[in-house]
Amino acid sequence: xxxxxxxxxxxxxxxxxxxxxxxxxxxxxxxxxxxxxxxxxxxxxxxxxxxxxxxxxxxxxxxxxxxxxxxxxxxxxxxxxxxxxxxxxxxxxxxxxxxxxxxxxxxxxxxxxxxxxxxxxxxxxxxxxxxxxxxxxxxxxxxxxxxxxxxxxxxxxxxxxxxxxxxxxxxxxxxxxxxxxxxxxxxxxxxxxxxxxxxxxxxxxxxxxxxxxxxxxxxxxxxxxxxxxxxxxxxxxxxxxxxxxxxxxxxxxxxxxxxxxxxxxxxxxxxxxxxxxxxxxxxxxxxxxxxxxxxxxxxxxxxxxxx
Amino acid sequence: xxxxxxxxxxxxxxxxxxxxxxxxxxxxxxxxxxxxxxxxxxxxxxxxxxxxxxxxxxxxxxxxxxxxxxxxxxxxxxxxxxxxxxxxxxxxxxxxxxxxxxxxxxxxxxxxxxxxxxxxxxxxxxxxxxxxxxxxxxxxxxxxxxxxxxxxxxxxxxxxxxxxxxxxxxxxxxxxxxxxxxxxxxxxxxxxxxxxxxxxxxxxxxxxxxxxxxxxxxxxxxxxxxxxxxxxxxxxxxxxxxxxxxxxxxxxxxxxxxxxxxxx
Numbered sequence: 001x002x003x004x005x006x007x008x009x010x011x012x013x014x015x016x017x018x019x020x021x022x023x024x025x026x027x028x029x030x031x032x033x034x035x036x037x038x039x040x041x042x043x044x045x046x047x048x049x050x051x052x053x054x055x056x057x058x059x060x061x062x063x064x065x066x067x068x069x070x071x072x073x074x075x076x077x078x079x080x081x082x083x084x085x086x087x088x089x090x091x092x093x094x095x096x097x098x099x100x101x102x103x104x105x106x107x108x109x110x111x112x113x114x115x116x117x118x119x120x121x122x123x124x125x126x127x128x129x130x131x132x133x134x135x136x137x138x139x140x141x142x143x144x145x146x147x148x149x150x151x152x153x154x155x156x157x158x159x160x161x162x163x164x165x166x167x168x169x170x171x172x173x174x175x176x177x178x179x180x181x182x183x184x185x186x187x188x189x190x191x192x193x194x195x196x197x198x199x200x201x202x203x204x205x206x207x208x209x210x211x212x213x214x215x216x217x218x219x220x221x222x223x224x225x226x227x228x229x230x231x232x233x234x235x236x237x238x239x240x241x242x243x244x245x246x247x248x249x250x251x252x253x254x255x256x257x258x259x260x261x262x263x264x265x266x267x268x269x270x271x272x273x274x275x276x277x278x279x280x281x282x283x284x285x286x287x288x289x290x291x292x293x294x295x296x297x298x299x300x301x302x303x304x305x306x307x
Numbered sequence: 308x309x310x311x312x313x314x315x316x317x318x319x320x321x322x323x324x325x326x327x328x329x330x331x332x333x334x335x336x337x338x339x340x341x342x343x344x345x346x347x348x349x350x351x352x353x354x355x356x357x358x359x360x361x362x363x364x365x366x367x368x369x370x371x372x373x374x375x376x377x378x379x380x381x382x383x384x385x386x387x388x389x390x391x392x393x394x395x396x397x398x399x400x401x402x403x404x405x406x407x408x409x410x411x412x413x414x415x416x417x418x419x420x421x422x423x424x425x426x427x428x429x430x431x432x433x434x435x436x437x438x439x440x441x442x443x444x445x446x447x448x449x450x451x452x453x454x455x456x457x458x459x460x461x462x463x464x465x466x467x468x469x470x471x472x473x474x475x476x477x478x479x480x481x482x483x484x485x486x487x488x489x490x491x492x493x494x495x496x497x498x499x500x501x502x503x504x505x506x507x508x509x510x511x512x513x514x515x516x517x518x519x520x521x522x523x524x525x526x527x528x529x530x531x532x533x534x535x536x537x538x539x540x541x542x543x544x545x546x547x548x549x550x551x552x553x554x555x556x557x558x559x560x561x562x563x564x565x566x567x568x569x570x571x
Contacts, residue, residue: 151420154404154412161401168360168399169468170386170417 012242018191021184022214030160034090038097040207043189048110048202068189076178109203117197217241219273309336314368330532343519346529387417390469392482399465402454413468459490479511
């Protein structure tokens with residue numbers, strides 16, 4: 001049990017950067033970007049190819065980041081300059097990247113077993129390992145928090161919040177969107193690179209469903225930990241990623257569920273997390289409206305309503 | 308300061324819905340002019356605002372600010388000269404961001420946005436001073452999200468955001484129309500005060516006839532994409548609402564029709 005718990009925390013931290021990436025597009029830019037399904041694999045592929053050819057794991061991870069940035073920038077360009085619908089732009093890039101990923105890897109999967117990765121030196125000590133992962137993720141979070149409070153970061157946030165207003169204040173919303181989508185995919189690719197190094201292989205299908213995993217983490221995190229500020233929201237996303245992994249680990253302990261049911265479980269979690277708050281909100285609104293109306297009627301009545 | 312010459316704009320050209328939105332508009336504002344704009348539905352008032360701010364581009368004609376031709380520039384590149392308040396109180400502010408963050412974005416109007424902090428101690432001090440001018444105690448709620456403010460408060464903040472960097476042109480597009488009378492009054496008073504104190508060159512579209520006469524030093528009336536009447540300060544002082552409506556009927560041959568018209 002403890003082992004599956006530490007395993008869940010480990011995966012949660014590794015996927016947290018991907019979840020933060022999805023948070024940037026989905027929540028900040030209000031742009032559901034499906035590119036991540038492929039750019040996650042791109043990150044894993046670039047890292048695996050470089051490391052298996054004797055490259056430095058750190059350099060490989062940085063290159064994965066760069067490739068993710070580039071992939072996101074193309075999606076952003078398609079959407080803003082090419083005026084392609086956001087969902088379609090993501091899907092097109094996802095398809096195109098599939099071929100690119102195949103070219104990068106040259107074969108459907110690459111093994112990193114018996115190769116030095118970022119984690120080789122600390123893998124033996126679970127506590128140290130988790131601590132280092134947590135510190136890396138927190139540092140990325142703090143950097144992102146800082147960025148989102150700079151002038152450029154404010155413009156990026158306003159782009160998703162009120163694009164017309166920030167344009168009237170002189171920001172080019174095409175540029176801010178491209179920056180946001182690009183940064184998002186960069187983080188997703190880093191996450192892919194880390195997963196490839198942790199699991200010891202990269203394969204063509206490792207990114208399938210990334211967008212849904214990311215959404216699950218974002219939504220769970222927001223529901224449990226709140227989104228009062230940007231600093232709070234990014235923390236919520238990281239914790240959401242961990243909680244999601246714990247939920248999955250628990251679900252897999254149920255007798256009749258199989259590993260292949262994972263995607264269904266994820267979809268159910270996302271649907272639940274999306275639908276339940278909506279239903280609760282509308283029920284609450286109705287009851288408040290009813291109560292207020294009755295109060296107002298009572299108040300009017302006590303003043304001696306004339307007929 | 309603002310020089311609009313020969314501007315025309317056609318909507319849906321070449322289709323059955325083709326409509327002349329603006330027809331050969333000539334308008335010149337001197338520095339410090341405060342011009343009110345009235346007109347019937349579809350007269351082209353909002354189109355004129357959109358052409359000046361760059362949301363739309365004219366089919367023919369030129370727009371110059373301080374002698375510089377700007378009609379070919381996109382909206383975000385014109386913002387350094389133009390401050391604008393929209394009719395919809397939701398349009399001028401970002402709801403999930405704080406008052407301070409909204410002001411920080413306005414502070415950077417038309418300047419390059421980089422990795423400098425959006426709000427620092429010096430800027431906060433400036434924002435606090437500016438907010439206190441509004442007299443609605445927003446300076447005590449600088450970290451509150453703008454989405455929590457009332458429509459009137461949001462519009463007051465929008466007005467401040469549009470003006471405190473002293474743009475060369477201020478565009479007000481029926482900015483009190485969506486507010487209840489008491490709040491509309493507050494925003495009108497604030498507008499008058501800010502425009503006077505900063506001697507901003509202002510173009511204000513309004514549906515309120517009394518306001519159009521009382522505010523500003525010049526009044527123009529639009530109909531069917533044209534400016535049909537241009538009343539200078541000397542005549543405007545003694546003008547009454549019935550006279551103004553009479554003028555409209557005399558020139559256009561019909562009554563002034565506007566869903567939201569307020570006579571005063």
